[in-house]
Amino acid sequence: MKFGIVGCGLIGQKRAKAVLASGASVSNVSDLNAARATVLAEDCSAQAVATWQDVVTSNVDAVVIAVTHDLLAEMTLSAVQAGKHVLVEKPAGRSASEIASVAAAAQKFGRIVKVGYNHRFHPAVQKAHAIFESGDLGPIMYIRGRYGHGGRVGYDQEWRCNPGLSGGGELIDQGSHLIDLSRWFMGDLALAFAATPTLFWNIPVDDNCFLALKSQAGGISWLHATWTEWKNMFSFEIYGRDGKLTIDGLGGSYGIERLTYHKMLPLMGPPETTIWEYPFPDTSWETELREFVSAIRENRQPVGNIVDALAVMRIIDNAYGRGSK
Numbered sequence: 001m002k003f004g005i006v007g008c009g010l011i012g013q014k015r016a017k018a019v020l021a022s023g024a025s026v027s028n029v030s031d032l033n034a035a036r037a038t039v040l041a042e043d044c045s046a047q048a049v050a051t052w053q054d055v056v057t058s059n060v061d062a063v064v065i066a067v068t069h070d071l072l073a074e075m076t077l078s079a080v081q082a083g084k085h086v087l088v089e090k091p092a093g094r095s096a097s098e099i100a101s102v103a104a105a106a107q108k109f110g111r112i113v114k115v116g117y118n119h120r121f122h123p124a125v126q127k128a129h130a131i132f133e134s135g136d137l138g139p140i141m142y143i144r145g146r147y148g149h150g151g152r153v154g155y156d157q158e159w160r161c162n163p164g165l166s167g168g169g170e171l172i173d174q175g176s177h178l179i180d181l182s183r184w185f186m187g188d189l190a191l192a193f194a195a196t197p198t199l200f201w202n203i204p205v206d207d208n209c210f211l212a213l214k215s216q217a218g219g220i221s222w223l224h225a226t227w228t229e230w231k232n233m234f235s236f237e238i239y240g241r242d243g244k245l246t247i248d249g250l251g252g253s254y255g256i257e258r259l260t261y262h263k264m265l266p267l268m269g270p271p272e273t274t275i276w277e278y279p280f281p282d283t284s285w286e287t288e289l290r291e292f293v294s295a296i297r298e299n300r301q302p303v304g305n306i307v308d309a310l311a312v313m314r315i316i317d318n319a320y321g322r323g324s325k
Contacts, residue, residue, distance in 0.1 A: 001024040001061045003016075003062050003064060004028050004064070005029040005046075005066070006029075006067060007066035007089075008029055008037045008040040011089060011116075012031070015066055016029070018286045018288070018289035019044075025044075025046075027059070027060050028041070028047045028058055029049070030050070030054060061084070061296070062085040062296065063079045063085075063087075064086075064088075065087070070165045073092065073093035075088075076102050076113060077105055080105045081105060083109065084111065086114070087115075087116060087289070088115055088116065089115075090117050090176055090177070091316070093167070095167060096313040099313050102306055103306045106306055112302060114302040114305055114306075115306055118285055118288045120284075121285075122247075122250060122278075122284045123278045124258060124259040124278055125247055126287070128238065128245045129184065131261060132185055132245070136240075138242035140219050141219055141239050142239050143221040143237065144222050144223075144235075144237045145178040145182065145222070145223045145237070146225075146226075146235045147175075147178055147223075147224075147234050148226035148228070148229025148232070149227065149229055151227050156201045161203040163205050168205055169209075170196075170205075171209035171211075171316055172316055173227075174225040176313075178223045178225055179312045180304065180312050182213055182221040185238055188215070189213040189221060191212075191213060191319055193211065194210070194211050195210040196319060207228055208228060233254060234248065235248050244271070245259065248260070250282070251282050252282070256278070260273065260274070291304075
């Protein structure tokens with residue numbers, strides 16, 4: 001398979017590396033920063049082209065889109081209309097209406113649109129989901145998720161703090177990952193409570209979000225994402241009637257990735273505990289890319305697709321009080 005890359009920043013570079021690791025090739029790349037595009041093109045033995053339109057209309061099978069949120073839906077829509085499969089970074093757009101247009105086009109043109117919810121592909125999350133699917137946890141009662149970092153000097157001047165570019169703050173950023181993971185374990189969710197305050201940064205978007213989501217079976221997912229977590233952290237706890245799974249860390253500054261399984265015993269009391277640690281480089285990007293390629297070859301929907309992104313964004317729209325379509 002031949003790929004094109006739009007957006008040659010940190011995430012675009014990670015995606016390009018994953019493409020090459022899968023055995024596919026990168027044919028061309030584009031970025032507003034021409035020098036950055038040239039560097040990535042050299043690394044991938046690809047061609048740096050002038051515009052993103054040159055990428056999506058070129059002779060490639062699939063396009064990776066890793067740009068600011070304001071351009072995600074527009075570029076994805078153009079790529080799909082040009083007959084390309086797309087891996088677009090989360091959240092795939094700034095609103096449900098933007099994402100809905102992409103979902104409709106993907107169905108109309110028969111293209112695969114995978115959304116970059118790479119957290120599903122971390123090894124601890126994959127192992128946790130396998131345990132969940134085995135039925136050993138029993139019905140899920142509730143989830144508790146926390147995710148955050150503390151920003152950096154000048155963070156308030158970056159594009160994520162510009163609502164026109166980002167479509168929101170921490171909720172649409174790290175919060176979208178927590179919502180997506182909750183849906184993966186609990187199914188469709190409805191917003192029961194939301195608070196999106198700005199507590200520290202002098203910015204026109206939220207730097208914290210607190211959500212309660214309710215499943216059709218009555219389970220609750222309680223989530224907090226923050227840009228005021230001075231020590232980066234990730235914690236995702238899944239409580240079933242017969243056991244509990246805890247995922248801590250994502251590697252790097254978030255700490256060693258670890259899954260802890262507390263299995264309830266017949267007489268209750270202290271549970272049987274098993275711990276898995278994954279002190280390796282982050283492999284989620286490569287695993288997610290392989291899932292995308294497999295979905296294309298097998299003509300099926302990938303894990304974490306445009307329909308999932310639309311469901312996540314409808315919750316985000318409701319949390320921001322701007323309604324959803």
